[in-house]
Amino acid sequence: MATNRIARAGGMALGGVLLAWGAAARADFALNMTPGVTAISREVYDLHMLIFWICVAIGCVVFGVMFWSIYHHRKSRGAVPAQFHESTVVEIVWTVVPMLILISMAVPATKTLVRMADASEAELTIKVTGYQWRWRYDYLNEGIGFYSTLSTPQAQINAAAAKDEHYLLAVDQPLVVPVGKKIRILTTAADVIHSWWVPALGWKRDAIPGFINESWTLIEQPGVYRGQCAELCGKDHGFMPVVVEALPEAEYRQWLAKMREKNGQKTAQTTSGVKTL
Amino acid sequence: MSTVSSSHDLEHGHAEPPRGLTRWLITTNHKDIGTLYLLFSLTMFFIGGAMALIIRAELFQPGLQIVDPHFFNQMTTMHALVMIFGAVMPAFVGLANWLIPMMIGAPDMALPRMNNWSFWIMPFAFTLLLSTLFMPGGGPAGGWTLYPPLVLQTGQAFPFVILAIHMMGASSIMGAINIIATILNLRAPGMTLMKMPLFVWTWLITAYLLIAVMPVLAGAVTMLLTDKFFGTSFFNAGGGGDPVMFQHIFWFFGHPEVYIMILPAFGIISMIIPTFARKPLFGYASMVYATASIAFLSFIVWAHHMFTVGMPLAGELFFMYATMLIAVPTGVKVFNWVSTMWRGAMTFETPMLFAIAFVILFTIGGFSGLMLAIAPADFQYHDTYFVVAHFHYVLVPGAVFSIMAAAYYWLPKWTGHMYDEKLGKLHFWLSVIGVNVLFFPQHFLGLAGMPRRIPDYALQFTEFNMISTVGAFLFGFSQLLFAYNVIQTIRGGAKATDQVWEGAHGLEWTLSSPPPYHTFTTAPEVK
């Protein structure tokens, strides 16, 4: 009786989960990490999937044995309890086998980690500074820099206007970078700790006041890649997105020239302002 | 020792407790104090739960609907502090108070007056903590991890929060000392260490973890206090300090802390499964060794919470390998539980249902833990909802389910009444469905890129957030059934036998249900 009910309820629960999964797949909900647009982000994605499938496999075995046992070894089916309670051989096996599985995960993970740590021979260095609550980007060799602030109107946040496609993921001035070049990114912060994250690049790095962290990326495809601050940094932590626009080399050069011109005008203005004082 | 205390009891003749409120205020009886802890924990569970529902209600759809971002951050911070220090930890201390003396054949805890004090600190600590929500500038809003410099922006609440944390720490340390003293000194003759029930073993190890790390937390928050008010610069880069050092100190406390919340749960599950499988626990000795190795490893993995702060490569590798290693003893535990069920003769009363759900869902949390241990992948997972899903799987259907399993399992012993089994099963099924609807979609949210601790989100996260919120309300309101069932069982119900469960073994089941106010005033003989 009770067991029937349990089986039925369990079946229903499982059915529900599968149904939700199916619905999710149909509605094209984002379910998984993206492979991203760099060699590293793809490695990270592959690693993620490798460990995921290993976990699924282990889970199938362990839960399979358990459900078999729950079904067959129940008192209501007249099971008589065995009395065994140890076995050195089995216990050694299930200590050693997981160790081997772990080593097989650790090897590729180590390789990827080592590659990620090597920021040498970058062609371009950009300093990223976190502020409450916006980002600043300084192109160290080009002499340009600017702030990048959320551009989603307050009205959309307060539901006074319809939310557009890039709700909360749009900025007034994105970080513009060239494709196909190794870019060194230095992260730091001016007030509290932030964390600079673009999922398509495959990593995030904390921006810590007083310290500089080094990372790198090499984007292969032109496009606009969006991310967010990942470390709680106060009231508007949810409202300081990161937008990276990757351009082909030539367009990037044009953009640089335009920025220099604009920056030049600005500095000229301020110096002349100082003079008239 | 035991003969001394029993003659002492006879002299004063206080076999019955005093009546009224003073009984609870001045009690030094382990059963009373256990009850106080458990009721306190249940209260905090509902207060923390209400905060969680505010969070989930705000996240039901994109946009800011119910609360402003600053209050939202206060809710996430307070929810964690209340649940960790107010609900989960006191529940385990309450269970320890009730059960350890009865399981090892001791007349009471070794230090009964201190026991009273360690409980009565708690209501004051939490009144203080919760009152900060009404102070100018609001309560703490920098996350339960209290990272500087952000936490130093807290308003007037700041010193009160620190004081409240000190009080909780003092209470925990006293509780831990008491438990160690009891287990090491008051065991009945014949109750050797390797005969102790696993709940006692896991608590012994947990108590050492508590003594080791609570002072570290106290040190860390004191340094925050002096940074804020006395001009020191421990964590201020401008003064030569280092904000990352706080994180190292905090997680040196914080990682063992998460094991403090799960080792007693391991003990509970290791007692319940053999009872309902009618078969001895598989691998008792390896369970003890696995617990001890987990406790040891928990001291050398802390920086897996900090993979993204920019550690040197060697550091990242060390903490990655050490963290992966924890999966081995954890795996041993799961395999032992499954082997205990194997070829048993199982029945599925409410405690067993919760125990089985624990094994499955905790293991899922362990899997995501293993994924998080892989440093390069953690660069993606860190500070997203994937982490939120991970720790809620190990803490809710993990630690909290074990506490509920324990409550159903021992309630008939404590009260002398059987709980309502139908209602218990209903509570179980609603909880297990609710908790999965609530937390499973959060894995997807995290992988799809939703950061944690944000009050509003981009449109592609809408559907799973809605599902999660529905699950949250289902889970939250189902807990009212639990409270109702517990209260009804305390007030009356079918008479429970002394043995209660057909397959139960251990000293506590040799006592009457309910047990007399003072038990084992003469020590039992353990064969």
Ligand code: HEM
């Ligand atoms: C197989 C065992 C486990 C492994 C390998 C593991 C690994 C991890 C890792 C690497 C993180 C950091 C994730 C990040 O922030 O990027 C983490 C977070 C966390 N884990 Fe686990 N974990 C395990 C079991 C547990 C258990 C048993 C508990 C508690 C009962 C727990 C509670 C937590 C909590 C609370 C956090 C998040 C803390 C925060 O940032 O607020 N974990 N875990």
Ligand SMILES: [Cu+2]
């Ligand atoms: Cu932030």
Ligand SMILES: [Cu+2]
């Ligand atoms: Cu940890």
